Amino acid sequence: MRTGELLLLLCLTFANCQSAIGQRANMDERRALPFLPQEQLVYEGEFSKLILRNINIAEFRFAARFDDAPPPAINTREAANPPSKCQRAPGLLRLTGEARADGWFHKLFGINFRYRIESKVDPESFAVLETRRYDEQGSRVRVDCAVFDRQRDQVTWIEKDPKHPAQRPNTITSQIGDALYDILSAIYVLRTKPLAPGAQFEMIISDAGHPYHVPVKVAEIKRLKTILGEVETVRLEVGIFGENGLVRRDGRMSLWMTTDPKRIPVRAELSSDLGTLSIKLKRISYDPQAVAAEVQGSPVECMGAESDSAAARLKD
Template sequence: MKKLSVFAQGVLLAALLISPASALTVPERLVYDVNWSGMKAGAAVLEVTEQGGDLRLTNTIRSTGLVSAFFKIDDRTESVITRAGRPKFFRENKKEGSYRARREATFDFTKLRADSVDLLKKIEKTDPITAKTYDNLSSIYFIRSIDLVPGQSIYFDIYDTKRLWNSEVRVVKRQVITTPLGKFKTVMVTSQLKHKGEIAKVGNATFWFTEDSRRIPVRITTKLKVGEITLTLVGGTP
């Protein structure tokens, strides 16, 4: 359960430049039920709001019920992106059982570098990035600006403040799925993370995005070291 929020690392797609983020509905709030191996585990919220001339993306995940009784989770991730969709600033604050993490990163695409800081360990560092780099959260919204065609394979990079991951995304098929909100026509997408050629043990995910122009993530599943996490859309104010 330590990596409940890791689903965000499985996210998607790449190109040298992102399509305009202005295609998103702003403001937007999407609410999800979180299940771990079939058991109700918590709730998650994805939000988009304006911040000056930029957009602020926010993801919160909180455990509930039985899971919260033995492994409390309270995670918050934020990303500030330009109207063109490129990440400028990333912050994560994780409280998962006894585990704590507070990290930040600033992106410089002119110098192709990311400056990050671990606020708890008080470690600062600078890492090289590519022109197709996103953070854990901004990559989710990147996919929503892409016209998904089954058979596509797309490549990009994710910087999570610790390392630069290479991601291969495959648009698998169109599929009708049923949720508490009803049936949705979706496009199924899988992502695989690699670092120096080695496949990530956790964080590889499958997404179901609505087939319309908004491409709302209706369902997300992610393999963990133990079990599988599933997020299912249950509400919001799009």
């Protein structure tokens, strides 16, 4: 694998996995959702290796918003224990995450990339109902969709090449099991949980139809200088690397979140033999129009969560 492709993998790793916890949340114990009613987070990614220092190579954008339509009923243990009224939302929770190459990435490695993921989530149980992804790496483009059928304990994942519509799509159908979240929705669950130094969790994440077990350790409390000022943060060590990990190579990942009620992710670092990717919060917005623009305009055509057949509409 070329250096540019490996670096892109690190960028997409953050877009996918920057903070996910697969433990089922006790909704009665959670405080009010810190990203209500909408939120937009924008990050910049810097790469360092050998003589290269602090070169901006990517921008990352995340948004959360509630729809007006009521969510469908799902069969989960959490749905029997909904949160208090102050935590309820009127409809589905829509989450988006996007990574785009900055100018330096193209100059260094000769390709551009864009990666976008969208999730539809039940706001009471936080169970993911649908995941859409768009992955563009130079001339290579892939789109995929996963639909989670909680009644049948089944997830169906389909990947297509939009440049070759006649080509047979890749399809995986498997049991959901304990993977209540996808890789995007899990970050928002993590922001609702108390995190004490020394605590450890195992993340169970559904990605491309497969479950992944990822260890998380709450390492320390530390003050950091950020765009929000000097703030107290909690540092998490997230085990996404390893032979059976989301990234099958040696490496380390750390994530810092504020300890205030907002629990804003302000910084992340991914280190491997490629170098270090440092990702820092650049801007935060609660403007409804900005968030609405972020979550609209999906490049991925996908079936709704209520679809009886996950394959039917993607194969059309």
